[in-house]
Amino acid sequence: METAETSDEQFVERALAGDADAFGEIVRRWERRIYALAYGILGREEEARDAAQETFIAAFRNLSGFRGEAKVSSWLHRIAVNQCITRQRRARTRAENSLEAETEGGTRQFAAPAHVSPAHQAEGRERTEAVRSAVSALPPELREVIVLKEFEELTFQEIADALDIPLSTVKSRLYTALKQLRLRLEKYDAQAARV
């Protein structure tokens, strides 16, 4: 099966026509990015993996409802964001949304490349952890827009469509999120400089 030239929309058409491998190809293309998106919003590896799986399962179940009016990527993003919002609400209901406090278990400590010195590795890990912590500390509505913009590089209009909010709200939320992240990261940098 040729994959590089085939668009997502063509794969959906094939899947609808009975190609058993077509939807699997869409999954291969998007699973890592959808996982990253979910991780950015949810902040926990386990939750992100479950949300990504649920996203593709929901997409597969509703494949016949895909009209082709939007891009497959936007459609998948919308499903993924809804999955993440659902999980966030569940977590809030269970009062388990302690993303700030969680540093072990669900939070993945990524390994640095081998050519980076241990001191830089540690510094990089700390910085990454600071970013993760700063993003996770954002209110959910701010976290969603900043992740959709920074991770998926969606346009303002695509974010507005995915979240079903006005364009002006997207801009104001993005501005607020950037300001809060700036303050948190600068505070972290100041503390790191003192140490």
Added chain:
Amino acid sequence: MNETEKMNNCERAGELVAYFYGEATRAERESFDAHLAACAACRDELAAFGGVREAVGHWRAEILAHAPALSLADTFAADARREAQHEGRHKGETAGAFVVPQNSASSSLPRRSARAALREFFTLSPVWLRAGLSAAALVVCALAALAVVNAELRWDDGGLAFSTRFGRSAETKSAPDALPAPPVEKVYTQAELDKLVAERDAALRELEDTRAQLDDSREANLIAAAARLEPASAPKPPSTPTGNARRDGRAAPNAPAARQRRPRVERDEDDVPRLYDLLIEAN
């Protein structure tokens, strides 16, 4: 620089996001470029946002580099083939005629349980709906509880009154030393009174007859015993209560009837003068 100093109070700060992400129109971009040359606050904020973006970008790159494979692609493909075979068997079609299921989950894909769906429904429901459902559930439980205790709610001269049978029985059980309630006096009709009087008279009569029979049988037994012990020519007067009663001039209420039923031999013995009486007369 503290947080207050970092606040961008520029009136054009709202335009900064579109400029920063490259989504401003050409005219907006040119206008904002001119503004930036004169506004240090916006320049500072723009530079800071660049640093934020760089940091978030590094984090994203790390996430993508270590994103786990979900291994869903093969699962979907296998499931789709299985679905196609299933459809083909049922429709008598060849194995290539795969049709994407219409909003239906395939067999190997995880299905949500009813409990999970219900939990999700409540989780995602707005607060007013959850509050309404909770209130309705409470009302149903309260009504069920009232039905169980057989509650009675009434409005009379004394105001609103609420009582339950369960409560009354519980109150009685909890206060065993309490005085019992006074008995209610039953009212009888004249016919019932007459019937009761007749029943009482019949019972009295029966009691009298029984008592007389007992006296007769006891007297007969005594006479028979005396007759066996004494010769017939010199009979001893039996010292029976009956004799004493006759001496006293008093007779039991049933004496006449009992005397009538006595045998003739017994009457003859009574007619014989007693030694005690003769002695008294002689003195």
